[in-house]
Amino acid sequence: MSVTAYLNGEFQETDACTISPLDRGFLFGDSVYEVLPVYHGNIFRCDDHLRRLDYSLNSINIANPLSDDQWKAIFSELIARCGLTDLSIYLQVSRGTAPLREHSPTNDMHPTIFAMTMPPRAASEEAAEKGVDVVTTDDIRWSRCDIKSTNLLASVMLGMQLKKEDVYEVIMIREGYVTEGTSSNVFAVHGDCLLMPPLSYKVLAGITRKVVIEIAEQLQFKCSEKELTHTDLLNADELWLTSSTRNIVPVIRIDKQQVGQGTPGKLWHKFSDALVRLSLP
Incomplete structure (x- = not known):
């Protein structure tokens, strides 16, 4: 076309x-x-x-x-x-x-x-309403992931993996700590705090990531950067993926293990609704 x-x-x-x-x-x-x-x-x-x-x-x-x-x-x-x-x-x-x-x-x-x-690539209504499954894997990319380079061979290879495993996204881990998804940033809700991996050469400064931080400030919800481990993801009350084309997507299973209650959480609904309002003319 x-x-x-x-x-x-x-x-x-x-x-x-x-x-x-x-x-x-x-x-x-x-x-x-x-x-x-x-x-x-x-x-x-x-x-x-x-x-x-x-x-x-x-x-x-x-x-x-x-x-x-x-x-x-x-x-x-x-x-x-x-x-x-x-x-x-x-x-x-x-x-x-x-x-x-x-x-x-x-x-x-x-x-x-x-x-x-x-065409728009927003997350499907089913993904938003029911949540998605993800898996984790080693981060095999180069060392300057803060640059939005077209050199995306590693993401292509991981994209083939997620299709093979029939999951929504692959979350990458480098030297024991979470970096990001193949085309998304990662957020984890632990109690009354929203956590995300700190920006570095290993993580792209996502625009929707920035917007979510702004929404947290508006809602007076605690938000901070923290090095997250695989265990932190498994123990999260809620787990989200963010990107400019798919907004905020709730994760309900990671590596076949349930996240939180196994459904999109209340905080995700609140942040997702706030993001939609920001996109209105």
Whole structure:
């Protein structure tokens, strides 16, 4: 299925888009990306996504090729051409194309800028109402998971694992401590406190993670960063996954063991409702 996209200054259908095979994003994964949710025709937390894009680009020494206003103009045109009011926007910036395949980049390249619309990927009503099953595994990714890189081979491999095991997500553990899911951050409710792994090179600074912390402050519910173990997950009263495309998803089983009461908890309902209200125009 072809959709409207933006590639290096032109709006065109994805079927017509062409990128050089020598593009460093294609050859090396030398590129970063963002996925922005759109509700009722409005991008949710656009500025937060653009700040994270800046961080990822700066981390790999690529200058942001566009200003915020230029990015927003592209997004607005993609939304208008798409014809949907609830969707996602995928954007990707690679270092560009070089004449030869060499690890060390040259200084005269121009970034490749690509963006397109995608159907919304919100968690299904059944997942939200009944909760989901997850498993844990070793975190086999590289050491700079704070950069939103397109180099996602480890996540692809874990994605095949979750399909094989028929679970919703795989939560990764590195050196005994929880990092995150393949495409989500992790929260654990213990009594009167909401806990999450601290931000570091091992954990992506999720936008919905940030919003959940803000909601906790508004609701005056204690929220803090803590190194979480597998046992902490098993003993949680509630366990959540958060992401920009799926919002807050309740986990009811982990590694085939029940979490809390085995149903989405009261606190999840309260936070989920608050997030929905924030997304309204």
